[in-house]
Structures are given as structure tokens and as C-alpha cells.
Amino acid sequence: MKPLPKRRAADAPTPWAYRVVGAWMVPLERLLGIDCRSFTRLASRRMDEPSGLRDRLRYHVHRLTCVLCRGQDARLRRLHDAIGLAAREQRFDADAAMPEDARHRLRQRVLDELAKSTDDG
């Protein structure tokens, strides 16, 4: 059985990879003008239409550095896909029923129209 990785001590130094990412990404984010607020707008827009090169860069840089935005974006995308699928399978308002009087009116109206079209034919 593979041994579990050792838990890092609270006072352990920050891993070098984190320091490198932090040193480059934070200034890059500032340069690109992206924060959590503008990221969520951008991420929403990407669900509807393709984005340009600059916006793709802004999106991926922030997604790489912000765990909250990354988690939020992934869940909203799954939700977006699930809603589309549920709508195609007609899962929404599955219990909605046309009132009986409305069904009666509708049936009568359609039968009248059918009789009219038969007479015209």
C-alpha cells in the first residue's frame, strides 16, 4: 500500500513552486487587470461566446492562481451543462399540469379548427 504523504508543518517554508508562481503571477494579474470580480464576468461570458486572446490569457492566469474562482467556475460549468441536459430531457416543471377547464377549452378550440379545415378542404 502506498504510504500517505507527510503533512506539512504549519511553520514549514513555502514550497519554491508557490514562491515562483506568486512572484510572477500576481504582478501579471495586475498587469492584465483581472481580479475575482472581473474573472466571474469573463467566465460567464465564455459560456456564451468564444473570447479573444487577451481575455483567454486573463482567464487562465487568474484560474491558475485563485482556488476560489477555479472551484466556482468548475461548478458553474457543470451546473450550466446539467441545466441544458435537464431542459432537453424535459425534467423541469415535470409536475406542471394544465387545469382541467383549460384542457377542455383547448380540445374544443382545436376540434373546431379541425372541423373548419375539413369543411374548407
Place this chain on the structure above:
Amino acid sequence: MPDPDSLLVRLAGEDLLAEADALYRYAMSRVRDHDVAEDLVQETLLAAVRNPDGFEGRSRLGTWLTGILRNKILDHFRAAARDRRDPLSSLEAQAAHDPDGEWFTPAGQWAAHPVVGLEALDASPHELVERAEVIAAIEDCVSRMPRGLQRIFALREFDDRDTDEICEAVGITRGSLAVLLHRSRQLLRACLQRHWRMA
């Protein structure tokens, strides 16, 4: 091509009410108004009766009727957007308001954790649609959105309509549509979060 007369016979018989019920559910999930849904179903069935040749038999009768209903719904939204009393007519003005101030700090960071409580959404979309409580929560949260947002949300998310088509139908710019869709998605996220954290 099927005989138009046989289509009319089907519509005159048991198929009529069965199809009407399915169309009604479809319309209700989009317009969320009993009277409007009833009118749209009636218009759809009358259009089918008046033009039975339109049914080419390449799909199920229900699929053909749903196609007609989709167009009727878009026509209804087009007309509503021109009516000053309807919430769709004020969407452009709504888009001008700050859409997400309550969720972010002035520095643009999250004011509260955006995903705590949303663990249910870690499942795949196929698994999510099988869970009745997820569908019920989405329905409930969509019904809590402002009326205008509900409608554009339904056009985009339920019907997968193209953004240009939605902009043309409700008379707003692409920028405003992006703001409103973003707002509706954040409202849905925040509502689901509240819903599942309390459960």
C-alpha cells in the same frame, strides 16, 4: 411524407391532450405563467392544424410541435419586450446597475466563500439531472429571479439559444445580455448555496 389527414386524425384523438400536456410543461418552464403557457400551447396546436403539411414525418409529432412552440415562445418574448409594462422592456436599464456588488469586496475579491455548500455540484451533469432534489432546487431558485432575468436565462440555458438571437428578440445589446446572464448565474449560485447550506 405522412398523410396530413392522418396527422389531423391523431390530433383529433388521444394524441391531442397528451401532446398538449407535454407542450404545457415545456411552455411553463420557459414563461412561468399559466395563462401565457395555455395561450402558447393553443396557438401551437392551431398552427399545426392549419398547416399539417409542415409535419414531414422525419421526427416524432411531439418534436415537431415543440419546434413550433419554441418559435411561439420567442415571438411572445419579442412582443413582451415592446410592452412597457413588461419586465423585459426594462432589461437594458437593469443591466446598467452594478450587477455583483454584494458578492465582492471593493478590491474585487470574494466577500464570502463562493462554493461552500455547493458540493452537490461536484457530480457529473448526467448524475445531477437524475437527482430530483437538484432539479427542484434549480427550479425554485430560477423562480426567485426577477422576471426579466428568468426569461433570458431560460432562453440561453434551457433552450441554448444563440446570444445574437436573444439580443434581437428582447432588444438589448450583447454587452447588456452578458451582464444579465452573469447576474442570473450568480443569483442561481448564491441561491443554491443558501438552499443546500440550510438543508
